[in-house]
Amino acid sequence: MLVNGYAGLAVDEVEGVLAVDVKHLDARSVEEPTSQSVIRGPKEGFTESAQTNMSLIRRRLLNVNLRFEKHTIGEQSGTHLYIAYIEGGIDPDLLWKLRTSIQKTKINSVFDSGNIENILRPKGFALFPTIYSSERPDAICEFLLERRAAVIVNGSPYVLAFPAAMRDFFKSPEDQYQWVVFGNFTRYLRYAAFLISLFISALYIAATNYQQELVPTILLISIASQREGVPFPAVIEILLMEVTFEILREAGTRMPRIVGQAISVVGALVLGQAAVEAGIVGNFAVIIVAMAAISGFAAPVYTFGSNVRLLRFALIIIASLFGIYGLILSACFLIIHLIRLTTFGFSYFDPIRLFRSKSN
Structure with a gap:
């Protein structure tokens, strides 16, 4: 004492x-x-x-x-x-x-x-x-x-x-202080953002490399014209932009607060525009990576968004090897994993049974 x-x-x-x-x-x-x-x-x-x-x-x-x-x-x-x-x-x-x-x-x-x-x-x-x-x-x-x-x-x-259940990581404390309809709308919007952040980059690679018939013809022609002159395949193009954005995110976090935000925003704009003009990546790839990154920030809990970033890289590799079929199998694996996952003996994915006492 x-x-x-x-x-x-x-x-x-x-x-x-x-x-x-x-x-x-x-x-x-x-x-x-x-x-x-x-x-x-x-x-x-x-x-x-x-x-x-x-x-x-x-x-x-x-x-x-x-x-x-x-x-x-x-x-x-x-x-x-x-x-x-x-x-x-x-x-x-x-x-x-x-x-x-x-x-x-x-x-x-x-x-x-x-x-x-x-x-x-x-x-x-x-x-x-x-x-x-x-x-x-x-x-x-x-x-x-x-x-x-x-x-x-x-x-x-x-x-x-x-x-903790999975649904807890999509709830914001602000939801209960708003009109219930709007609170539910924003919560479902976070679920959609989670799916976009997780799958959109991999879907772009699978659709452009393997399943071109899934893309509307006009959009496919536009993507092909933008990628004309790009020396790398789509998977290298996406991985290059993803890694660059992760480095910018880490640099913005470690820099002093006064200049950190400016470096991350200006760096992303300058590097993205310069990479497109130099012919390293296409405009559509920049849009896809930006949508994935912005959607990842919609998660109210930072740790959940960090795990999504790691999974996104794994899905990009799977899509480059197996196309849309690999993504479907990966989605099934994720669902099975979530259903089987428990925390302190309680289901992670079942919101009904999670907090029900075993004596009831």
Whole structure:
């Protein structure tokens, strides 16, 4: 307790020592979330202080059954984390599995909730993220009200929620603050953007290389005329633009905030236009890659969009080798994988059975 900022008070002829909390740590003030911004809704976001994060949740859930269960993890760091849940509402099996997984964890140090996310990730092969992380207290409170649990890690502004379903990664906290019709429309729009981001580049390669009969004749002639003089096949053309855009995205993220956005936007415009004028790629390829990249940003959770970027490269290679038939088989494999995927014993793809108690 002395290491954690307590002072020991010993009194003569009194057995034991009193531990008095005297620490005062400077912490970042509550600010607007950087990764999940909304136009309408609360502007408060979690900070690196676990005590502040618990108070933000408690302020929104005035429930006497709300519990914060403290654990210590990290042999060297001794990081405190808290399991948040509503007693009597959470599935006992889920709470037991989460508590057991944390207690059995042997790790040297923990500095962010990302370390816990990697540890608690389901064993086996998973193409999509199975743990939801958020900077928004209202999003985490919604998870708690749906009979789920959250993990708050001291030192991290991202709170984890368990278990997560695929549909959670397409929900924005702003959806519940709007007219229900418009909220559902924007959610379905995100599903469409996910499919566009995942398949449009591969479909372009499959259609232009193997199944030209699927493309309208006028559009096919236009694509062929634009690609006249391009020295590379369509797959190299798309991969070249995809890799270039990924480098621009990474450079814009690592650059200082003042110049990062300008470099990413200007770099994309200048390089794209210069590549077209030099005859390295065609105009249609630039449009396809831009549509895939912009659609990927429609996902409210960044980690889900990152996984889609990796899958897009795999589908491009498959389309270049097997055409539309390879894409159909890949889509079937993805659907089967999603159906079979579980997180803490709950289905990842079934929104009906996910939060239904086994006793009901």
